Amino acid sequence: MKIDACGLSCPQPVVLTLNAIKENKRNLEVFVDTNIACENVQRLAESKGYDTKIDIAEGKFKIVLTKQE
């Protein structure tokens, strides 16, 4: 599932990610465009037991969230 949270202010990216996590999605891609949003989403994901990987391209961050079985 892809979540585009670019341009949304705090805490929208976190809220959107949390909603997706609550639906028990195992693989998520979250797009954000500020360091702060990226840190917040990453912190949330890790607190919920997800592994995170971050790609940065053209000023945007892609955070890939995966959860093992």
Add this chain to the structure above:
Amino acid sequence: MDNIVLFLTVVYKCADKIKFIFRKEILVLAAFLQKFGNPPNMGVCVACFERDIAGALGLHRASVVQYIRPEIIGFVLGSLVAAFIFKEFKARTGSAPLVRFILGMFAMIGALAFLGCPWRAFLRLAGGDLNAIIGIAGLASGIAVGDQFLKYGYNLGRSRNSYYSSGLIMPAIMAGLLLLLVFAPKFGANGAIFLSEKGSGSMHAPLIISLSAGLIIGFIAQRVRFCTMGSIRDVMLVRDFHLMRGVIALFLSAFLINLMLGQVNFGIAAQPIAHSDYLWNFLGMVLAGLAFVLAGGCPGRQLILSGEGDTDAAIFVLGMITGAAFAHNFGLAAKPDAVIDGVLKVGGVSSYGMTAVIIGILACLIIGFTMREKI
């Protein structure tokens, strides 16, 4: 003086042990600013200081609260420097500016009914003012209501990247204010700049100390994303204590420093620049808390964001300054408790102020209910 240094070292070591490096400086510096001349229990108060700036420019004429506070200038410029160094400066715009302006106005009206922003609420508590507990409870309640809107899809829309120079407008305004303060020109016999000769506006630490403290706080707050409102919001919304730990550390260090400097005086009535009308302390902060959540940050955080190039946050700041002008011109701001000839005169909010707070809460509720995306 040696004792002070020794005590500071101990506080720092303790704070470091519990890994709160950096986060404690804001209130610690605030407690010292107070020692150097800032008003009692008001080492740093974003709402009060923006109100003083509005007064200095003549946007309101309450003669006791007029001063161009270098701390505010420092927060924005300190954040700008940090954002430049760490490559986080990004000009952005376009997320419902008018709504943010209105939220800023009402946030200020709420904060002035309580007499302080969240930073000052914690500082007041650290100075022994127990009314602050009521204020913080109100703040948390307002945030709790705002959180519900967030859960059900409230948002003000996306911002987009903008021209680099547009992000520099707010820092430029702050630089302009600094020049006005340094050169203190007089625009006509009865014209601006107005600087209080008595009252809390006349109480200030020396310019260089205030400005340096502001720059340091702005720099650090940009790095650690410090936000009092966010700390409460994140605990409620996602059980994230990351920001809250910072706020607790700040509060404890300010309390210790205040104890050391003999600035703690527990009580409810006649606390410095505070009133003991519980209901309106509470409701004022409900309004402020709600407006902060809907706008995405406490007043301090909005200043830091404006330094990073967020022009929507800058609009919120200008809304707050305008709200302060309304608050004093329309008699909405609370009057502090006063002791006159040994008799306590309880302050509080006028009926105009009460009406404004209620209107503000209603306006915020309407904004929260109607500006939701279906999710």
